[in-house]
Amino acid sequence: MIKRWFSFFAKNRAGERIYDSRLLAQLLRYLKPYRLILVICLILLMVTTIFSISLPYITRLAIDRYVVPSHVKLELSGKNAVFEKTIETKYTHNLLRISGATYLADLSKMAKEDRVLLEEGDYVSKEKYLLLDPSSLALPEKEKTLAAIEKYPEIFSQKEGFFFARADDLREMEKEDIRTVRSEELNGVKFLALIFILILILNFFSNSLYVYLLEYTGQKTMYHMRLDIFSHLLRLPLSFLQKNPVGRLVTRATNDVAAVNEMYTVVLVNGLKDIFLLAVILFVMFRMNVGLTLLILALTPLLVYISFLYRAKVRGAYREVRKKIANLNAFSQESISSMRIIQLFSRQKDSCQKFKKINRENYLAARRQLVLYSLFRPIIEIVSSAAIAFVIWYGGKGVLNATFTFGSLVAFLSYIQMFFSPIRDLADKYDIFQGAMAASENIFALLDEKTERVGGKRLIHLKGKIEFQNVWFSYKDEWVLKNVCFSVNPGQRVALVGHTGAGKTTIIRLLFRFYEVEKGKILLDNFDIRQLDSSSFRSQMALVLQDIFLFSGDIEHNIRLENPNISEEEVRKSLQYANAKSFVESLPGGYKAKVQERGATFSQGQRQLLAFARALAFNPRILVLDEATASIDSETEALIQDALEKLLQNRTSLIVAHRLSTIKNADNIIVLHKGIVVEQGTHHELLREKGHYSHLYRLQSEGLLDQGQDKRDNSFH
Secondary structure, X not given: OXXXXXXXXXXXXXOOEOOOHHHHHHHHHOOHHHHHHHHHHHHHHHHHHHHHHHHHHHHHHHHHHXXXXXXXXXXXXXXXXXXXXXXXXXXXXXXXXXXXXXXXEEHHHOOHHHHHHHXXXXXXXXXXXXXXXXXXXXXHHHHHHHHHHHOOOOOOEEEOOXXXXXXXXXXXXXXXHHHHHOHHHHHHHHHHHHHHHHHHHHHHHHHHHHHXXXXXXXHHHHHHHHHHHHHHHHHOOHHHHHXXXXXXXXXXXXXXXXXXXXXHHHHXXXXXXXXXXXXXXXXXXXXXXXXXXHHHHOOHHHHXXXXXXXXXXXXXXXXXXXXXXXXXXXXXXXXXXXXXXXXXXXXXXXXXXHHHHHHHHHHHHHHHHHHHHHHHHHHHHHHHHHHHHHHHHHHHHHHHOOOOOHHHHHHHHHHHHHHHHHHHHHHHHHHHHHHHHHHHHHHHHHHOOOOOOOOOEOOOOOOOXXXXXXXXXXXXXXXXXXXXXEEEXXXXXXXXXXXXXXXXXXXXXXXXXXXXXXXXXXXXXXXXXXXXXXXXXXXXXXXXXXXXXXXXXXXXXXXXXXXXXXXXXXXHHHHHHOOOHHHHHOOOOHHHOEEOHHHOOOOHHHHHHHHHHHHHHOOOOEEEEEOOOOOOOHHHHHHHHHHHHHHOOOOEEEXXXXXXXXXXXXXXXXXXXXXXXXXXXXXXXXXXXXXXXXXXHHHHHOOOOOOOOOOHHHOOO
C-alpha cells in the first residue's frame, strides 16, 4: 500500500523517476522492526480522522435539528394530484394540516428526491416555522411552555393540540420566554455540545498517543540509521576517507538522516492519513449533495496539474540544496579544524571570502527552492478559496430555495476546508519528500561504498615476520611502488629511508592493509595479508605517526582507547617507559587530566610522547615508527632512546626515518627512490657502497638536507 501511495510521484516531465524503488525499499527496511507500532499509528490516525469528520456533522445536526426551525408550509393545491396524493400518503405522520390544502412539514425528515420535487413545483414556502407539542413535555415544563405561549397570541397559532409560529416572529418575544418555548431544542444543543467536547477530548488523547508513537519510531529509525552510517564509516578503506571531506560525511549522519526521519513521520504515515481523510470527506459530501460535490471535484484536475508541474521543477532544486549544504559543512569543518594555520598566516579575509562564496551558493539554491514553493502555495490557496465561493453561491441558493439546509451548508464549508487542507499540505509534504529522497540518495550511496574485506584467517599469536614480494601499487595512473621486495624477520629492526615521494608511507599503508596491493603480495608470518582477518593482525601491530591525534577526554582514555584489557597499572608503566610520566603527573588531575580536541594544549613533543605510550600500552608484536621522535627536543629524545632500545628487543620494528642518525643501529636499512628499492644493508655497509644512502647521509651531516624532509609524506590524512 505504501509503495502504491508513493507511485503517485512517478515521473517528472523529463521521464526522471521521482522516487527510486530500491531507495524506498532500503528506507522501509528501517521501519520493519516497528511495523506493529506503525499499525497502531495508522489505527489512531483513522480514529482521529473519524473524530475530525464527525465534528462538522454534529454542527449540522445542532443547526438543522435544534437551532434553525425545520418546518415549512406545503401548499398542495392540486397542480399534480398524483404526486400530491403520494406525498400525503407517504408522510402522513409528518404533515400537519393547518387549513384546507396547507400543511406544516419537516423537510429534514423527507427523502431528498421528494424535497427537490416539492421545491421545483413551488409547493414549499420560503418561511420557516417552529412547531411545538406541549403534550410531549413533563407537567412543570408543559405549564411553563403554555404560559409563555399564551402571552403571545398574535405569534402562535393552534391546530389539533399543536402550536406553531413563524421563525422570524420569535424575535419579538422576550429572551426568557424564548428559552422556555425552545427548552427542548436547548437541551438538544447542550447534549450535542457535550458530545462535541467529549470527541475533542478523545481526539486529543488519541492524537497525543499517535504523535508520541510516531516520534518514538522516528527517533529509533534515526538512531539505527546513524549507527549504520557510523559503523560503515569505521569499515571504509582509507582511500575513500581521504577523498571525501569530513564535513560532507558528517552531513550524511546528521542533516541527511534528519531529513529522512521527517519523511517517515510527516509524509509516510500522514500521507496515508490524508488519503483516508479525503476518501471519507468525499463519501460524506456525496451523501449530502452530489451536485455541489461534483462542482468541487471539477477543480481537482487543475490542482493535480499544478502539483505535477511543481514537482517536476523542484527535484533538481532539492538536490542542489543538499549538495550546497554538504559543501558548506565540509568547508566549515575544515576551516575550524585549521583555524590556527589560518590565523598564523593571516588568511582570515581569504577564508571569509571563500566561505561567503559557498554560503551564497547555498543561499541561491535555497532561494530557488523557496521561489517554487512560494508560487505553488498561493495558487493552491486561490483554488481552495474559489471552491469555498462556489459552495457559498450554490449552497446559499439551495438554503434560500429550501433544498439545502443551513446546517448542511455550514458543515459543507467545514468539509471543503478539510478537503483542501491535505492538498495545501501537499506542497509541504512534497518538499519534505524531495528533501528526504535527495538525502537518502546520499546516505545509501555512502552505505553502498565497499568496505574493507572482513573475515579470513585469524592470526592469534603474530610472530612478526614481514615479507614484500614484487609489490606494485598506484594511487591513480602512475606507479608509486614498483616491484618492491624485502623481508623483515621476527624481532628485527628495519628502517625505510628515501626522498619525499619515494614510497615509504605507502609501504606502511599497504602493510596495515589501508590500501590493497595491485600486483605481488605482502606476507605476515608466511600468510598473504589479503587472506587474513585485518582486525586480528592490526590488533597486534602499533603505529606511531608524526602527526599525532589525541581524542577529547582524559590522558588515561587516550592511552587505553576503551580497551578493557589494559589496566591502569599498564597505562602508568607505558607512560613511564615513554618518559611521559613526569609531565603527566604535573598536570591538574594527573592521569585523569582533561585533553582538548587533538591535544591542542600540549606541545608537539608531549603529544608524541603520549602517542608512543599509547602504542606501548597495546604491547604490539610489530611496532611501526613513522619518525616518532622528529618533533622531540634532543634532551627528551635522549631520555626515550634507552627505553626504545629495551622495548624494541624481540619485537619486529619498521622505522620510517628522516634523521638518518637515529637509525645507525638498525638491522637493515631499505633505501627507496621513486618507488624502487635501490639499496639494502646496515648503516656501515651502505656508507661503504657510496650510493643513495651515502649521499643522503652526507647531505644531512653537512646540514644541506632538512631533517624534516618527508613531513608531507608522513601524513595519513
